[in-house]
Amino acid sequence: MMKRQNAKVFTILALIVLSILVYLAQNKLDPYQIRILNLGAIYVTLGVSLNLIYGFTGQFSLGHAGFMAIGAYVTALLVLPPYYKEMIFILEPLAWPFTVIHAPFLIALLCSGLMAALAAFLIGLPVLRLKGDYLGIATLGFAEIIRVIANNLPHITNGALGIKGIPEFTNLWWTVGVAVVTIYIIKGLVHSSYGRALMAIRENEIAAEVIGINLTYHKVMSFTISAFFAGVAGGLFACLLTTIDPKAFMFIMTYNILIVLVLGGLGSITGTVIAAFLYNFLLEYLRPIEAGFQIGPIVFPAIPGLRMVTFSVVLLVLIIYKQSGLMGGFEFSWQAFFQFVNKLFTKKKPTEGSTS
Amino acid sequence: MSLSLLLQNIANGLSLGSLYALIAIGYTMVYGILRLINFAHGEIFMLAPYFLYFGFLIFHLPWWVSVVIAIALTSLTGMLTEKIAYRPLRDAPRVSVLISAIGVSFFLQNLAIVVFSGIPKSVHRPKFFTKIFQLGDIRIQSTLFASIGISIIVLSLLIYIVYRTKTGLAMRAISTDIETSRLMGIEVNKAISVTFIIGSALAAVGGILWSQRFPQLFPTMGMIPGLKAFIAAVVGGIGSIPGAMFGGFILGMSEILFVTFFPGSSGYRDAFVFLILILILLFKPDGILGKKVQEKV
Secondary structure: OOOHHHHHHHHHHHHHHHHHHHHHHHHHOOHHHHHHHHHHHHHHHHHHHHHHHHHHOOOOOOOHHHHHHHHHHHHHHHHOOHHHHHHHOOOOOOOHHHHHOOOOHHHHHHHHHHHHHHHHHHHHHHHOOOOHHHHHHHHHHHHHHHHHHHHHOHHHHOHHHOEOOOOOOOOHHHHHHHHHHHHHHHHHHHOOHHHHHHHHHHHOHHHHHHOOOOHHHHHHHHHHHHHHHHHHHHHHHHHHHOOEOHHHHOHHHHHHHHHHHHHHOOOOHHHHHHHHHHHHHHHHHOHHHHHOEEEOOEEEOOOOOHHHHHHHHHHHHHHHHOOOOOOOOOOOOHHHHHHHHHHHHOOHHHHHHHHO | OOHHHHHHHHHHHHHHHHHHHHHHHHHHHHHHHHOOOOOOHHHHHHHHHHHHHHHHHHOOOOHHHHHHHHHHHHHHHHHHHHHHHHHHHOOOOHHHHHHHHHHHHHHHHHHHHHHHOOOOEEOOOOHHHHOEEEEOOEEEEHHHHHHHHHHHHHHHHHHHHHHHOHHHHHHHHHHHOHHHHHHOOOOHHHHHHHHHHHHHHHHHHHHHHHHHHOOEEOOOOOHHHHHHHHHHHHHHOOOOHHHHHHHHHHHHHHHHHHHHHOHHHHHHHHHHHHHHHHHHHHHOOOOOOOOOOOOOO
8 A cells, every 4th residue: 555645755756757848848849749738738727627517516517618718818918018909909999907907927817717717606606506408508608608798899809800919928837837736726626525525416416415515505616616727728728829719719619628528538637638638639630631642643632621520530439439438437546556567567476376 | 660670570580480490309309319419410400501502503403302302311411420429329428429429510510621612602592582572561581481381381290290100109208218118119229210310301401491591501500500409499498399499489589689679789699599598597497398307316
């Protein structure tokens, strides 16, 4: 048996290794590869936060794109210098508080998270009474309402034109850092008494209520925290793409996160992390398929759309053959890891023993 | 506002509502039987006018023949998606089937981009659909009557199939309890295939009528109507066929009337639709005509 102390030491060691890797990646890889890794890490944050409300609390929420949109707009409005904002808001002048406010990236991200959390709190109070698919479609509705509002408030969001020229603050230190903090906090939460209550709600709502768990309180808390991280991820997203408009936050965005979550295995943070990177690698490295290429004398013309066709076939095959996701409900722990390593190295012994 | 304008808009709302109703039925039937939100239904809807376009303009078939072929091909596609993507997952967690549906939706949409190209195409409109009737002050295009009339005929046919035939009985049995139906000797897979064929055929009719009303084709044209029709199904009470029709009409009507009465905020028309959805869910969580499900511990 491993002691808790040892696990902590290993975690710190792993974090040191991770930061060395991030340092190497940030300095050695080309911008395209860094961008893919950045997207992967943002999807980790998004996936893990959705995992909290759906995977652990069992509340089917499809509102993540909306919370991301809130986060993205708040960050964009806060980090852009006032004179620049005046320049790009050509449809209608920017509304008052945003014309003067200017904040560093970290503050902007926190504000993004808080605004998204506030929205989630207000939405969640009435809506989280709904169950199952009804909750899913209601939250999807709210996300779309947020998007429609963003489209129709030109003096705050610049309407359909979107906001361009957002400074590219996002780098691997930010994305990976936020992902690690998200995992740390949500893992901590899941393993606390709150987390047990959340899982009890997932397993059986009425039974949970009978043993004295306050349903509304726990559901709204889980929903709000989940939205907080979605908002932060939205902020990172804005400063990675440098341009945002309402169309980027259609319900397809939520589907992407849901795919990552289910592909990784519902309720498994490890699975989400693996699936998040796998998903983005797959999407990007399938690009050559539709770019058109030449093998000897045969020229294959560029066919737009072929990449997503291939991607959806891979997705379908994966989900049909791995019905409960890549990791199932499995979660990484140092203990399991060392047991696995031990097994690898002592493979021969049991077979020798069995012959005697 | 003049009375004639109001009447004109009510007619508009009815015709839009009838289209939503046609699409919503596919959602509600599939949900009733498989408890699956078939996210690919909007793409099925998009395929029909494309098939029609190719049958008529590329293969030079008569328009009515192309319509029949388009509906048949769309139904076939719907049936095949179920066979390939949903049937292997019948015992899987429900969310896996949902992801599979999203995968099918991506697949069909992008296949349409590959095969039909992403450039919007304009639709041929037979004279029958473009005639304009003058009733006093009101000018009504015959598309409007056609969509309402055809919807009513198709929906009556559907009600006959579901409530008066053996296949319909099997479908209703499965939606009540799939396991018991299997034990009773109902061929579950066959009935589910029929459900998908009927749902897709209705979506095809809806798609073709839609393309007569909004005569432009593009591969993502199914997304928003699909989503709204799904909302119509939920508003009416998902799983209930009369509910889906009713929900479709309510949604189409309120969308048009919202724009009529608040022309200044017509940008918020989609938000208004979602607001209706959320309000109805909050006050009547099972939809207007949905069955109340008692929860047990």
